[in-house]
Amino acid sequence: MSQYYLMQDAKRCIACRACEVVCKINKGLPKGPKPCEVVIVGPKFISGLPKAFFKFMPCFHCEKPWCIAACPTGAMQKRDDGIVYVDETLCVGCKACMSACPWGVPQWNAEKRKVVKCDYCMDRVDKGLLPACVTICVTKCLYFGKADEIPSVRRERAARTTAYFE
Amino acid sequence: MSDKETLNIKCEVALTRAEVKALLDRIAHPRCRMFVEEIIALIDDISWGRAELKHMDALRKLARTIVDEGECDECIRAGMKVLDALDQFAEVFISHIETRNCPTADCTKLAPSPCQMACPAGLDIPSYVTLIGMGHDEEAIEIIREDNPFPWVCGLVCTHPCEFVCVRGRIDTPIAIRDLKGFAAERVMAKGGYKNPPKAPPKGKKVAIIGAGPAGLTAAYYLALKGYDVTVIDALPVAGGMMMVGIPRYRLPREVIDREVDMIRELGVEFRLNTRLGRDITIEDLKDQGFEAILIAIGAHSSYKLNIPGEDDYPQVISAIDFLRRVALGERIKPGRKVAIIGGGNVAIDAARTCIRLGCEKVTMVYRRSRAEMPAHEEEVLQAEEEGVDFLFLTIPVEVRGSGGRVESLRCVRTVLGPPDEKGRRQPIPVEGSEYDLPVDCVITAIGQVVNKEGLTELPDLKWSRRGTIQVNTVTMETSITGVFAAGDVVTGPATVIEAIGAGKRAAEAIDRYLQGLPQPKRPPVPVRRRQLPFLRTTANQKMRLQRPKMPLLNCDRRRITFQQVELGFAEEDARREAYRCLRCDVCRRCGKCVEVCRDRMKVDALPFGHFDFDHPVETDFRKVAEKCILCGSCAYNCPNDAMQVEEVNGERILSICGTELNRLKLEYCSECGAPIGPERYHDFIFKRLKDFIDVSPNVKLCIDCARKKSAKKQDETMPPVM
Numbered sequence: 001m002s003q004y005y006l007m008q009d010a011k012r013c014i015a016c017r018a019c020e021v022v023c024k025i026n027k028g029l030p031k032g033p034k035p036c037e038v039v040i041v042g043p044k045f046i047s048g049l050p051k052a053f054f055k056f057m058p059c060f061h062c063e064k065p066w067c068i069a070a071c072p073t074g075a076m077q078k079r080d081d082g083i084v085y086v087d088e089t090l091c092v093g094c095k096a097c098m099s100a101c102p103w104g105v106p107q108w109n110a111e112k113r114k115v116v117k118c119d120y121c122m123d124r125v126d127k128g129l130l131p132a133c134v135t136i137c138v139t140k141c142l143y144f145g146k147a148d149e150i151p152s153v154r155r156e157r158a159a160r161t162t163a164y165f166e
Numbered sequence: 167m168s169d170k171e172t173l174n175i176k177c178e179v180a181l182t183r184a185e186v187k188a189l190l191d192r193i194a195h196p197r198c199r200m201f202v203e204e205i206i207a208l209i210d211d212i213s214w215g216r217a218e219l220k221h222m223d224a225l226r227k228l229a230r231t232i233v234d235e236g237e238c239d240e241c242i243r244a245g246m247k248v249l250d251a252l253d254q255f256a257e258v259f260i261s262h263i264e265t266r267n268c269p270t271a272d273c274t275k276l277a278p279s280p281c282q283m284a285c286p287a288g289l290d291i292p293s294y295v296t297l298i299g300m301g302h303d304e305e306a307i308e309i310i311r312e313d314n315p316f317p318w319v320c321g322l323v324c325t326h327p328c329e330f331v332c333v334r335g336r337i338d339t340p341i342a343i344r345d346l347k348g349f350a351a352e353r354v355m356a357k358g359g360y361k362n363p364p365k366a367p368p369k370g371k372k373v374a375i376i377g378a379g380p381a382g383l384t385a386a387y388y389l390a391l392k393g394y395d396v397t398v399i400d401a402l403p404v405a406g407g408m409m410m411v412g413i414p415r416y417r418l419p420r421e422v423i424d425r426e427v428d429m430i431r432e433l434g435v436e437f438r439l440n441t442r443l444g445r446d447i448t449i450e451d452l453k454d455q456g457f458e459a460i461l462i463a464i465g466a467h468s469s470y471k472l473n474i475p476g477e478d479d480y481p482q483v484i485s486a487i488d489f490l491r492r493v494a495l496g497e498r499i500k501p502g503r504k505v506a507i508i509g510g511g512n513v514a515i516d517a518a519r520t521c522i523r524l525g526c527e528k529v530t531m532v533y534r535r536s537r538a539e540m541p542a543h544e545e546e547v548l549q550a551e552e553e554g555v556d557f558l559f560l561t562i563p564v565e566v567r568g569s570g571g572r573v574e575s576l577r578c579v580r581t582v583l584g585p586p587d588e589k590g591r592r593q594p595i596p597v598e599g600s601e602y603d604l605p606v607d608c609v610i611t612a613i614g615q616v617v618n619k620e621g622l623t624e625l626p627d628l629k630w631s632r633r634g635t636i637q638v639n640t641v642t643m644e645t646s647i648t649g650v651f652a653a654g655d656v657v658t659g660p661a662t663v664i665e666a667i668g669a670g671k672r673a674a675e676a677i678d679r680y681l682q683g684l685p686q687p688k689r690p691p692v693p694v695r696r697r698q699l700p701f702l703r704t705t706a707n708q709k710m711r712l713q714r715p716k717m718p719l720l721n722c723d724r725r726r727i728t729f730q731q732v733e734l735g736f737a738e739e740d741a742r743r744e745a746y747r748c749l750r751c752d753v754c755r756r757c758g759k760c761v762e763v764c765r766d767r768m769k770v771d772a773l774p775f776g777h778f779d780f781d782h783p784v785e786t787d788f789r790k791v792a793e794k795c796i797l798c799g800s801c802a803y804n805c806p807n808d809a810m811q812v813e814e815v816n817g818e819r820i821l822s823i824c825g826t827e828l829n830r831l832k833l834e835y836c837s838e839c840g841a842p843i844g845p846e847r848y849h850d851f852i853f854k855r856l857k858d859f860i861d862v863s864p865n866v867k868l869c870i871d872c873a874r875k876k877s878a879k880k881q882d883e884t885m886p887p888v889m
Contacts, residue, residue, distance in 0.1 A: 084810060101873065
């Protein structure tokens with residue numbers, strides 16, 4: 001895993017997809033590729049009520065990325081801080097990474113005829129900025145930081161929901 | 167962009183774009199960026215062949231706005247750069263717009279095909295060959311006639327420099343470009359499908375053209391189309407020049423010339439035949455008659471002399487040019503029974519084969535070098551041999567001998583070839599004491615032609631070259647006298663029909679500019695890419711297996727007694743199939759990007775395209791692509807001109823180059839949504855690379871959308887319920 005962690009508090013997410021839009025704007029992408037996507041799971045009935053689950057799906061920046069193993073040209077690379085990214089000058093568009101990734105992360109940029117993927121906006125991160133999606137999120141449900149600095153909202157909430165006062 | 171990268175760009179359009187792009191990368195101000203991006207978009211239009219002349223003004227206006235309103239140094243520099251380039255190289259920019267052709271190939275999408283660049287008249291060969299393959303002969307002739315008013319003549323007698331550079335020739339044999347043109351022209355003419363383009367409104371100015379040969383008639387055609395009153399003057403009683411009196415009828419039937427000349431006459435061009443310059447009319451007369459521009463295209467109708475004893479003593483020593491002219495004009499009398507032809511060029515062959523047809527018993531060609539050095543075309547030498555012409559190589563005539571005013575023999579001496587001189591030609595050296603007599607009663611000399619200056623001596627200001635030809639500016643065909651132009655053999659010395667046509671076209675353009683008071687071009691014209699046609703679809707197997715068809719010939723006995731056309735023309739099926747061999751070099755510029763990606767980057771090495779390398783062609787076999795190709799499509803995604811294409815049709819992924827199918831594999835589908843996700847061999851390639859992660863290739867194959875959805879769902883299931 002990378003040093004960074006991008007956490008989504010799914011409970012607060014309203015699937016407005018501002019993250020998807022700003023991601024594409026930041027990378028200047030045409031129609032089609034979505035380096036991050038809010039996938040709607042459900043709706044299904046929980047305690048008799050219909051509920052949908054909005055899952056934010058960026059790249060997980062795996063410890064042992066299959067995309068890197070699959071890439072024949074060495075375009076898919078991993079930085080020392082763990083960010084997995086595509087070197088566009090080396091990508092020839094064979095799409096091997098897209099077939100290899102179990103999470104469907106690498107996307108096809110038909111305009112450039114190259115693969116594009118979530119790199120945590122590493123150019124922004126290197127400047128001390130947050131990834132574009134985190135910056136724009138209207139419900140503030142996305143958190144980005146070093147893995148050990150991530151707030152424990154989910155743990156707190158789990159504690160709150162299970163605790164009860166007499 | 168570093169200087170090193172821009173140094174390699176020779177095209178001013180591409181260079182300007184690269185320099186502006188380099189500046190753009192350093193501009194941060196959004197307004198300046200927008201300006202400069204717009205500039206690049208306009209230049210892209212020009213270098214991709216989709217611009218109009220309006221683009222020039224738009225570009226200039228935008229550049230000026232940037233210079234006036236730019237907020238940073240970089241964008242002002244970009245504006246200045248564009249203004250500079252537009253001032254200095256306007257001609258190059260306009261040529262890109264008008265011809266959709268970039269002779270340096272730096273503007274990738276406009277890279278020229280070698281055949282078109284080799285053609286002195288710049289015919290758009292890939293387009294008309296494709297049209298013939300499609301069966302659209304009429305359109306093919308229309309395209310040819312935009313550059314050449316004589317498609318039929320050229321289809322029969324052109325020296326086809328295009329075929330010598332044909333890329334297909336690096337694989338097996340060149341496309342039969344000339345014969346395809348002849349095939350289409352004959353069919354279209356037979357069906358009455360020849361049409362002249364619409365004429366421009368009359369300009370009310372008169373142009374005189376002296377010489378009704380290919381150069382003069384071509385100029386007449388283009389000038390008449392531009393709306394000028396054109397008068398063609400010729401000393402001979404027939405129009406056609408050397409095409410009529412130099413090329414024998416068995417190669418070029420008179421009807422072919424007559425019909426194509428008639429198309430020019432239909433445009434309102436006036437012909438004054440039997441009118442010799444200097445004898446019947448002078449340049450002064452023409453000026454008095456109101457001709458504002460004059461084109462001299464009188465050809466090279468005099469012969470070099472042998473300068474040997476006895477040459478001038480006998481009436482049976484004649485020049486091939488005079489002989490061929492007399493025969494062409496109807497005098498069918500054999501010059502002698504045993505004839506010696508001196509020379510090894512095409513004219514010598516023409517004279518020899520004409521002698522055979524007139525009934526000469528023995529025709530011997532005497533050439534001072536060996537067969538390999540003969541300037542005549544190989545196929546014609548072969549045809550002459552079949553008809554019974556004898557050859558004496560390494561032989562120089564030294565004296566014509568005879569008695570009583572009749573030639574009795576030709577004294578010859580043997581030669582050996584010396585070492586190559588600075589031009590690379592091996593000079594023949596006579597062998598002492600090897601003289602012998604060849605018994606002949608007629609000698610025909612064909613050792614080259616010169617310009618007959620007779621009618622031009624009245625022009626003292628006319629400058630001549632050392633070779634005895636008129637000196638001109640080769641871009642505009644202007645002579646040293648204002649308003650007098652020259653084109654064809656009179657400028658180049660004896661050359662080919664197609665060169666004369668090219669020169670005639672250039673002269674017409676220059677005369678038009680001269681009469682309109684426009685500045686003349688500084689660079690030679692760039693051939694016009696008429697259109698980019700869709701590919702002819704074929705299989706790799708057919709592309710490789712098809713062979714250049716053999717030209718059917720008249721049987722040899724009949725060739726020896728008549729002047730009937732020897733080459734009978736392709737059968738329709740042969741012609742259409744021949745077009746399918748064309749590699750479409752107007753689209754595939756053989757940059758080698760596909761091979762580099764496949765071999766060096768993907769390490770698949772499936773593309774044996776040896777013909778890409780001009781200097782060291784290795785094997786090309788389209789059929790072998792399917793052996794290794796995994797159909798990843800990288801070659802197609804990296805092809806700058808979309809010559810390589812990958813598409814998914816009817817459950818298969820297909821790779822093709824310029825319409826030739828290279829590989830075709832069945833697709834596999836997403837097990838969730840059924841979307842196609844590529845062929846099995848492609849997945850095997852990827853799984854082989856993943857063998858450290860996956861033991862067996864998974865039986866569940868997902869498209870990327872379903873993979874994402876499925877993993878989101880899985881996370882939902884593994885998460886604790888949130889209340």
